[in-house]
Amino acid sequence: MSFAPDLTETLARARSDLRMGVPVVLADAGGGALVMAAETLSEPRLAEVRALDLPVDLAITGRRAQTLKARAYDGDIARVILPPDATRAWVEAVADPADDLRSPMKGPLATRRGGDCGLHRLALTLTKSARILPAAIVVPLEDGAAFAAAHRLTLVDAAAAAPHLLRLSPLEHVVTARVPLRAAENARLHIFRPEDGSEEHYAIEIGRPDRDAPVLARLHSACFTGDLLGSLKCDCGPQLNAALNQMGQEGAGVLLYLNQEGRGIGLANKMRAYALQDQGFDTVEANHRLGFEDDERDFRLGAAMLEALGVTTVRLLTNNPAKIARMRDSGIEVTERVPLKVGETRFNHHYLLTKAQKSGHLL
Numbered sequence: 329m330s331f332a333p334d335l336t337e338t339l340a341r342a343r344s345d346l347r348m349g350v351p352v353v354l355a356d357a358g359g360g361a362l363v364m365a366a367e368t369l370s371e372p373r374l375a376e377v378r379a380l381d382l383p384v385d386l387a388i389t390g391r392r393a394q395t396l397k398a399r400a401y402d403g404d405i406a407r408v409i410l411p412p413d414a415t416r417a418w419v420e421a422v423a424d425p426a427d428d429l430r431s432p433m434k435g436p437l438a439t440r441r442g443g444d445c446g447l448h449r450l451a452l453t454l455t456k457s458a459r460i461l462p463a464a465i466v467v468p469l470e471d472g473a474a475f476a477a478a479h480r481l482t483l484v485d486a487a488a489a490a491p492h493l494l495r496l497s498p499l500e501h502v503v504t505a506r507v508p509l510r511a512a513e514n515a516r517l518h519i520f521r522p523e524d525g526s527e528e529h530y531a532i533e534i535g536r537p538d539r540d541a542p543v544l545a546r547l548h549s550a551c552f553t554g555d556l557l558g559s560l561k562c563d564c565g566p567q568l569n570a571a572l573n574q575m576g577q578e579g580a581g582v583l584l585y586l587n588q589e590g591r592g593i594g595l596a597n598k599m600r601a602y603a604l605q606d607q608g609f610d611t612v613e614a615n616h617r618l619g620f621e622d623d624e625r626d627f628r629l630g631a632a633m634l635e636a637l638g639v640t641t642v643r644l645l646t647n648n649p650a651k652i653a654r655m656r657d658s659g660i661e662v663t664e665r666v667p668l669k670v671g672e673t674r675f676n677h678h679y680l681l682t683k684a685q686k687s688g689h690l691l
């Protein structure tokens with residue numbers, strides 16, 4: 329028995345370090361790399377990096393590279409070569425699209441070609457899972473383990489971490505308690521906690537659904553603005569209420585409240601996307617300009633929660649065919665799609681239309 333953190337725990341630390349602006353070290357057979365999130369990079373740490381006198385890359389996603397017209401030789405990612413005189417503001421301008429229109433990046437960005445980009449890709453996966461901008465400073469190291477020890481930095485074994493991050497983290501069922509709701513007095517709330525230290529997810533069970541018949545179910549992704557504030561920019565709040573009401577009327581159902589704010593990019597990034605929408609970009613373009621895919625959610629999570637509740641066959645309340653496909657991929661049988669058309673306003677009409685035209689949502 330060792331007190332040392334295992335891989336899952338080390339990755340949780342690495343995510344937290346990146347959010348705090350602390351560098352982490354990724355080690356591989358070639359030595360490794362020093363990694364810092366662009367969003368939380370400080371001027372003094374950038375100066376330290378420069379003092380190392382090593383080649384410095386700014387890893388960005390292929391999506392962000394497209395917006396910046398930078399060549400992404402690695403397909404899904406690009407390795408922008410940091411100019412010797414680059415400041416923190418320059419790094420921010422590459423990473424954050426907020427000022428793309430007001431002060432466009434000058435000159436073509438030089439990007440690296442050839443060589444291994446596995447550590448860059450892992451760095452971006454970590455920044456995404458830390459819910460910050462997907463952009464990271466990456467500096468090659470001859471001996472990553474020694475560098476991490478010398479600077480007391482978190483050391484991640486890259487070869488083990490990359491596949492580990494692709495799997496769904498196991499969920500622990502923490503507790504269940506009764507919570508009478510306006511929509512249904514006989515409701516219970518189940519709390520699930522991922523082993524990887526990420527946010528908890530909730531299941532609201534209405535009545536005692538018969539597990540031998542299809543259960544009325546909804547996978548609802550968290551929307552702080554819509555669910556809590558009554559934002560008119562989306563349809564989430566009315567959808568949440570309508571789903572619970574329907575389950576209350578039928579006397580049974582399961583609503584999963586998944587903490588995948590902003591289709592999995594986090595609230596801060598979603599607000600960045602909203603700011604871009606104010607500049608004229610639609611919901612899909614805004615995600616892309618930030619460097620994200622349209623939808624970064626992992627719906628295996630929902631399937632795992634349903635299974636934990638003993639639910640394997642559902643009537644799914646949704647307008648999103650991708651949710652149905654992902655449930656079926658994960659072994660949940662969807663016998664019926666139950667449409668959920670509520671909450672259209674003059675503020676979200678264009679958003680709903682974009683989801684129908686670009687993301688295949690059913691109108």
Ligand SMILES: Nc1nc2c(ncn2[C@@H]2O[C@H](COP(=O)(O)OP(=O)(O)OP(=O)(O)O)[C@@H](O)[C@H]2O)c(=O)[nH]1
Pocket residue numbers: 547548549550551552562564567588589590591592593598601602611615645646647648651689
């Ligand atoms: N990135 C981003 N996320 C958004 C935006 N508007 C709403 N969201 C998020 O989108 C998600 C909406 O989730 P859902 O309503 O569960 O899913 P859906 O894909 O619309 O599918 P159905 O509602 O089931 O038809 C929530 O996580 C919201 O926070 C936006 O403009 N940008």
Ligand SMILES: [Zn+2]
Pocket residue numbers: 551553554555562563564565
């Ligand atoms: Zn919403």
